[in-house]
Amino acid sequence: xxxxxxxxxxxxxxxxxxxxxxxxxxxxxxxxxxxxxxxxxxxxxxxxxxxxxxxxxxxxxxxxxxxxxxxxxxxxxxxxxxxxxxxxxxxxxxxxxxxxxxxxxxxxxxxxxxxxxxxxxxxxxxxxxxxxxxxxxxxxxxxxxxxxxxxxxxxxxxxxx
Amino acid sequence: xxxxxxxxxxxxxxxxxxxxxxxxxxxxxxxxxxxxxxxxxxxxxxxxxxxxxxxxxxxxxxxxxxxxxxxxxxxxxxxxxxxxxxxxxxxxxxxxxxxxxxxxxxxxxxxxxxxxxxxxxxxxxxxxxxxxxxxxxxxxxxxxxxxxxxxxxxxxxxxxxxxxxxxxxxxxxxxxxxxxxxxxxxxxxxxxxxxxxxxxxxxxxxxxxxxxxxxxxxxxxxxxxxxxxxxxxxxxxxxxxxxxxxxxxxxxxxxxxxxxxxxxxxxxxxxxxxxxxxxxxxxxxxxxxxxxxxxxxxxxxxxxxxxxxxxxxxxxxxxxxxxxxxxxxxxxxxxxxxxxxxxxxxxxxxxxxxxxxxxxxxxxxxxxxxxxxxxxxxxxxxxxxxxxxxxxxxxxxxxxxxxxxxxxxxxxxxxxxxxxxxx
Numbered sequence: 175x176x177x178x179x180x181x182x183x184x185x186x187x188x189x190x191x192x193x194x195x196x197x198x199x200x201x202x203x204x205x206x207x208x209x210x211x212x213x214x215x216x217x218x219x220x221x222x223x224x225x226x227x228x229x230x231x232x233x234x235x236x237x238x239x240x241x242x243x244x245x246x247x248x249x250x251x252x253x254x255x256x257x258x259x260x261x262x263x264x265x266x267x268x269x270x271x272x273x274x275x276x277x278x279x280x281x282x283x284x285x286x287x288x289x290x291x292x293x294x295x296x297x298x299x300x301x302x303x304x305x306x307x308x309x310x311x312x313x314x315x316x317x318x319x320x321x322x323x324x325x326x327x328x329x330x331x332x333x334x335x
Numbered sequence: 336x337x338x339x340x341x342x343x344x345x346x347x348x349x350x351x352x353x354x355x356x357x358x359x360x361x362x363x364x365x366x367x368x369x370x371x372x373x374x375x376x377x378x379x380x381x382x383x384x385x386x387x388x389x390x391x392x393x394x395x396x397x398x399x400x401x402x403x404x405x406x407x408x409x410x411x412x413x414x415x416x417x418x419x420x421x422x423x424x425x426x427x428x429x430x431x432x433x434x435x436x437x438x439x440x441x442x443x444x445x446x447x448x449x450x451x452x453x454x455x456x457x458x459x460x461x462x463x464x465x466x467x468x469x470x471x472x473x474x475x476x477x478x479x480x481x482x483x484x485x486x487x488x489x490x491x492x493x494x495x496x497x498x499x500x501x502x503x504x505x506x507x508x509x510x511x512x513x514x515x516x517x518x519x520x521x522x523x524x525x526x527x528x529x530x531x532x533x534x535x536x537x538x539x540x541x542x543x544x545x546x547x548x549x550x551x552x553x554x555x556x557x558x559x560x561x562x563x564x565x566x567x568x569x570x571x572x573x574x575x576x577x578x579x580x581x582x583x584x585x586x587x588x589x590x591x592x593x594x595x596x597x598x599x600x601x602x603x604x605x606x607x608x609x610x611x612x613x614x615x616x617x618x619x620x621x622x623x624x625x626x627x628x629x630x631x632x633x634x635x636x637x638x639x640x641x642x643x644x645x646x647x648x649x650x651x652x653x654x655x656x657x658x659x660x661x662x663x664x665x666x667x668x669x670x671x672x673x674x675x676x677x678x679x680x681x682x683x684x685x686x687x688x689x690x691x692x693x694x695x696x697x698x699x700x701x702x703x704x705x706x707x708x709x710x711x712x713x714x715x716x717x718x719x720x721x722x723x724x725x726x727x728x729x730x731x732x733x734x735x736x737x738x739x740x741x742x743x744x745x746x747x748x749x750x751x752x753x754x755x756x757x758x
Contacts, residue, residue, distance in 0.1 A: 214697055216522040218428060225684035228522030228672040231697030232688065240555045244699060249550035251710075252702035290713060291529070323428075329527055332702035 252332035348731035382518035512675035530708035560603035576738030584642030584750030652690035
C-alpha cells in the first residue's frame, strides 16, 4: 500500500471542515467508517476513557447518525436556526501509521455565531484515526480536545465541533 | 427594600411572578445576602477526595474555596485567599498537596489550614500571631452522606435540619448502591447559560416542557426502540408523575419511569448484552430492599432540588448539578455523574453512556433546555411592559400535584420570596 501523504490527510480534513461549516451533514456522514466514533473529552480529564470518565460527548456511529437527524430537525431548538461556524485547520501532522490505520493530529479554531449571541471561539486540537480503504481515507475516530480551561463560556456543544 | 415579587391568589387560583425578579441586578445583590449567604450551599462530595492530602478548588456561592483532605484524612473547606494580602493560595484545579503556598510573599498553610511559614516573621512585633492567621473556613461546613455543604451564616440551623424531608429522597438515590455509597465519576461538565439562575431551578423540575423542548430526544428514543406516547386523556406525559413538597424550599418530582434507567430498567440503547447484568442488579435491589423499595429505586425517577441551587437528577442517569449566577442574566453550571462505588466496569460505562443520551452540553436534551432558558431571558427584556410570569398550572387541583403542573415551581418561588421579603 502506498504511503499516505500529509496532503491526503489535509484534503480530507478540509473537506470535512467545509461540510460541517455548510451543514451538509449527510455528506459528512459519508466520510465516516461504519464503526466510526466521535469523542469530546471533558477538559479536566482530556486523556480519560469514556467508559470510566464523564465526557462532554461520546458517540458511536449509531448515535452520530441520530445526532445528525436531531441537528437537521427544526425541533433541535439549540441549533435552529443553525449556528454559523467557520473553522480554520492547521498544523496537520501524521503521528502514526499501522497497517491501514493512520493517526493524525491537527489544530483548529472554530468561530461560532448565532442570533443575538456574542461570538464564541473554540480553539483546540483534533486527533483522528483514519482508515485507508478502496475509496480513499475515511474517518474511523475523531476526538476533539478543547483548550478552554473552563468550558463554561463556550456554552452548549450543540453543533458538531 | 423588602417587598413581594409574587401574587399568590388561592381564591382565584392564580400565581403570578414579577419578572423583575429575573432581570434585576439589585435583586441579585439582595439574593447574595439573603439567600446565598443564609442557605446551605453544595460544595462537593467526599469521593472527590479519595486519599489524604487530595484537594479540589472551585467556586461556591461565588467564593473561591479549597475542598480538601488533610494529612490525617479529615475533610475541610477553606476560603481560597491568603490571610496576608488576599491572593488565591491554591491555583491548581485538583491534585494532592500537604500545604498551600501563596506565590506572592510565600506564606504557606498546612492542609489543615494552619499557617506554617511566614518568611521573615521576625519583622512582626506586637500582637501578630500566626495561630490566628490560619486559612479561613466558611462559618459552617457539614455533610450528609458524603454530600458536603457550606453555610456563610454562623447562626443557620444545622444541615440535617435544613435538608429535612429531602434526606428521604437523597437516601432513595443512594439506595442504588448495595453499600449505600455512591461516588462522583471523573470528568466535569461545565456550561454557561445566558439566563437568570432561577430559571435553571424551574427547568430542572418542570416536566411540562418535555414534549415540546425535547421533541428530538423523544424522537431519538423512538428510533432506539423506546416508544413514548402521550396518553389520550389530556395529560402531557406518558406516565404519572408527582410534584412533592419537601419543606424548607426543597422539592422533587416523583415519576413512574418510562425512559430506561441504569439501575435497573433496560432499554434497547443499553444493548442485549447488558440484560443479564441489569437483571442481576434488580435482583440485588429486591433482596436488599424488598420488592416495594426496589420498585421505587428502579422504576421511578426524580429530579430533586435542594434549595437554592443543587439539583440531583435521578433519571436517565444520576447527575449532581449546581449553578451560580454571574450577573442577573448569566449563570455557570457544573455537573457531575454519580454512580455506585461497587459498580462493574460495564455498568459504569452504561451509566455514563446513558448520561450523555440526555444530559450535558453535548447531550440530546440539555442544549435545548439551555436554548429555552436563553429565549426566556431574551424575551424578558420586555419585562417592564409585560410584567407578570404566569405560573398557575395545576393550582387548585384537589388531588395530587403532578410533575407537569407548576406546584413545585410555586414552592420554590414562595420560599424565595419569603427569604427576600425578610429585612
